[in-house]
Amino acid sequence: xxxxxxxxxxxxxxxxxxxxxxxxxxxxxxxxxxxxxxxxxxxxxxxxxxxxxxxxxxxxxxxxxxxxxxxxxxxxxxxxxxxxxxxxxxxxxxxxxxxxxxxxxxxxxxxxxx
Amino acid sequence: xxxxxxxxxxxxxxxxxxxxxxxxxxxxxxxxxxxxxxxxxxxxxxxxxxxxxxxxxxxxxxxxxxxxxxxxxxxxxxxxxxxxxxxxxxxxxxxxxxxxxxxxxxxxxxxxxxxxx
Numbered sequence: 001x002x003x004x005x006x007x008x009x010x011x012x013x014x015x016x017x018x019x020x021x022x023x024x025x026x027x028x029x030x031x032x033x034x035x036x037x038x039x040x041x042x043x044x045x046x047x048x049x050x051x052x053x054x055x056x057x058x059x060x061x062x063x064x065x066x067x068x069x070x071x072x073x074x075x076x077x078x079x080x081x082x083x084x085x086x087x088x089x090x091x092x093x094x095x096x097x098x099x100x101x102x103x104x105x106x107x108x109x110x111x112x113x114x
Numbered sequence: 115x116x117x118x119x120x121x122x123x124x125x126x127x128x129x130x131x132x133x134x135x136x137x138x139x140x141x142x143x144x145x146x147x148x149x150x151x152x153x154x155x156x157x158x159x160x161x162x163x164x165x166x167x168x169x170x171x172x173x174x175x176x177x178x179x180x181x182x183x184x185x186x187x188x189x190x191x192x193x194x195x196x197x198x199x200x201x202x203x204x205x206x207x208x209x210x211x212x213x214x215x216x217x218x219x220x221x222x223x224x225x226x227x228x229x230x231x
Binding site: 035048056093102103105106108 | 146157158160165204208210218220223224
């Protein structure tokens with residue numbers, strides 16, 4: 001059963017600490033999305049990769065957030081330093097270009113910064 | 115830039131009645147359109163998509179959606195609502211590139227669907 005796997009599922013950290021969230025996309029998918037979900041803003045696209053190259057990270061605060069794909073099986077989203085306003089659920093999704101353009105979502109990482 | 119509007123924050127429907135969740139979009143080009151559902155503390159689940167062809171598309175759990183190009187709408191529908199359909203529903207859009215691939219997936223704000231017994 002192919003699925004997107006995100007770790008950790010929950011993270012509580014103190015303000016100023018570094019946070020790393022990981023995502024394993026579905027094998028064979030060549031696009032990866034990172035979204036942030038909050039009550040106030042809904043689903044915000046933070047970054048979008050195709051074939052491991054970042055295509056759009058305009059939704060991401062550049063001073064503290066960074067997104068990478070070290071290889072085709074791993075995407076990471078880092079926040080350094082973290083702030084209370086970063087508290088949200090972060091979703092990773094993967095998909096493919098071509099005839100199946102829908103994206104498949106992981107279960108999310110619920111981040112709480114205190 | 116592409117955008118999606120879901121004009122209703124919440125839709126209330128009695129069980130057994132038909133339901134409609136509205137979505138309109140703004141893109142330059144021909145869009146791919148999607149509906150997703152999110153249950154509490156879960157990720158988004160894909161429901162259905164429109165790529166090309168028949169304007170009425172059918173998806174999971176008895177849901178369907180109608181693509182209307184002139185009204186730039188893609189409303190989600192179901193003939194008879196179930197209490198278990200209560201969830202948060204998202205409409206989304208991508209724009210395909212002529213050279214292959216597609217732009218990033220843009221979501222609406224979401225609509226809470228509440229089915230009353």
